Structure formats: structure tokens, C-alpha cells
Amino acid sequence: MTARRRGPYQNVVLTADALAELRQFEERSLDVLAQVFRLLEQLDNGTLQPTRLQNFANTGDLTDCGKIVVLVDGEPEHRIVVRDLGGSFQVSDVVAVDNRTNDLPCLLAGRLERQGDPIRRSDASRRIARIRRALDQPDET
Amino acid sequence: MFGDRRKPEAVLLAFETFRMLLEAVEDVVIAQRVRERDGADSGERTSLADAAAEFGIDLDSL
Numbered sequence: 160m161t162a163r164r165r166g167p168y169q170n171v172v173l174t175a176d177a178l179a180e181l182r183q184f185e186e187r188s189l190d191v192l193a194q195v196f197r198l199l200e201q202l203d204n205g206t207l208q209p210t211r212l213q214n215f216a217n218t219g220d221l222t223d224c225g226k227i228v229v230l231v232d233g234e235p236e237h238r239i240v241v242r243d244l245g246g247s248f249q250v251s252d253v254v255a256v257d258n259r260t261n262d263l264p265c266l267l268a269g270r271l272e273r274q275g276d277p278i279r280r281s282d283a284s285r286r287i288a289r290i291r292r293a294l295d296q297p298d299e300t
Numbered sequence: 301m302f303g304d305r306r307k308p309e310a311v312l313l314a315f316e317t318f319r320m321l322l323e324a325v326e327d328v329v330i331a332q333r334v335r336e337r338d339g340a341d342s343g344e345r346t347s348l349a350d351a352a353a354e355f356g357i358d359l360d361s362l
Contacts, residue, residue: 168349168359175344176337178351185355196352197362203348212334213327221331240330249345251337 170247171203180253191231195253198227198239202248209241209248224251 173181184192201207209225229237241248303309313321352359 168347168352171348172345173348173351174337175342175346176340178346178354181351181355192355193357193362196355196357196359199348200359200362212331213324221334224331224334226327226330238326238330240334242334251334 168200168203170205171199171241171250172247173250177250177253184253188231191229191237194229194231195237195239198229199250202227202241209239209243229253 181192181195184195198207202209207227209227212221212224212226214220214222223243225241225243227239227241228235229239231237237253239250239253241250301308301311346354349359
């Protein structure tokens with residue numbers, strides 16, 4: 160991901176959901192809110208690069224998305240999720256990732272299972288459509 | 301790997317492997333949220349400057 164600087168504070172935009180999450184931070188911790196904006200300012204001026212999401216078959220290709228770790232008292236507690244728009248960034252999410260070690264069984268048992276099927280179906284549909292286009296056959300779906 | 305009667309019940313991992321597994325799981329969970337957000341996106345966007353102004357944060361002083 161490379162940030163092409165356009166001008167001060169013109170390279171980062173926030174979705175409505177991300178903004179709503181920041182309003183919750185404002186109620187809970189002004190320090191965390193300030194830390195998030197500090198990181199977004201660094202993202203805006205190109206001194207901070209997000210870590211790209213890994214590409215997994217069951218989630219589809221989201222390698223245009225990245226995450227930024229938000230440290231609270233030296234510990235990673237939140238992730239800012241951004242999408243690279245080709246020189247600028249869109250903040251789509253500010254995820255609380257609290258006590259990840261304890262969350263792992265829950266994540267594996269619940270969220271992964273819950274999120275699997277629709278995305279897999281979606282990926283399968285896209286693959287079928289690609290094959291149909293390649294074979295120059297009409298799409299029946 | 302531990303278990304009884306060929307049924308695996310527990311796994312002993314190197315911490316580095318466990319850490320990598322956490323990272324992978326985290327990315328999958330984040331990806332799920334990205335998909336959910338994409339599906340419900342209103343299209344409304346707020347610039348960083350406007351967002352900072354809403355919260356009374358002076359970006360130049362950070």
C-alpha cells in the first residue's frame with residue numbers, strides 16, 4: 160500500500176460506521192480516541208503504512224484492505240481497518256480486539272463458522288460466472 | 301497432539317505458531333466485518349479534518 164500525498168488531511172476519509180465507532184471511543188476513553196487520530200494523521204501524511212490483510216480463500220480477496228494496530232498502555236487492543244483507494248485511504252472500521260488469546264476459541268467456534276457459508280457461496284458464484292464467460296455461455300443465475 | 305483412542309483432543313503449539321494463528325484468525329474476523337460493512341455501506345464519507353473537528357481534536361498538534 161502506498162499513500163500518495165495530496166495535501167494535509169485529504170488522504171483519509173471515514174465511513175459513517177467508523178465515525179460512529181469513534182463516537183463510542185469518545186465516551187469511553189479520550190486517550191484512545193486521540194491515539195486513533197494520531198495514527199490516522201500519520202496515515203494521511205504517508206508516514207504510516209497499514210499491514211495488509213492476508214488473503215484467505217473463504218473471505219475473498221481483501222488485499223486492498225489493511226489494519227493498523229492501536230496500542231493502549233503498550234498492548235494492542237484495537238485495529239483500524241482501512242481500504243486502499245489508490246493513493247488515499249478509507250477507514251471502514253475500528254475494531255476492538257480485546258484479550259485476543261481468550262477470544263480465539265470463540266472466534267474459531269463461532270464467528271468463523273458463522274461467516275463461512277455466504278462468502279463461500281459468493282466466491283463459488285463468481286468462479287462459475289467466470290467459467291461461463293470463458294465458455295461464452297449465458298449465465299442462468 | 302494429544303488424545304485418546306486416536307481421537308485428537310489437544311494440541312501443543314510453539315508460541316510463535318500460536319501467534320501466527322491469532323494473526324490469521326484476526327484477519328478472517330476483520331474480513332468478515334469488512335464484508336458486512338460493505339454490504340450496509342450508506343456511501344456517506346467524512347474527511348479526516350471534519351472528523352477531527354467534530355471531536356475537538358487539533359490534528360496539527362498531535
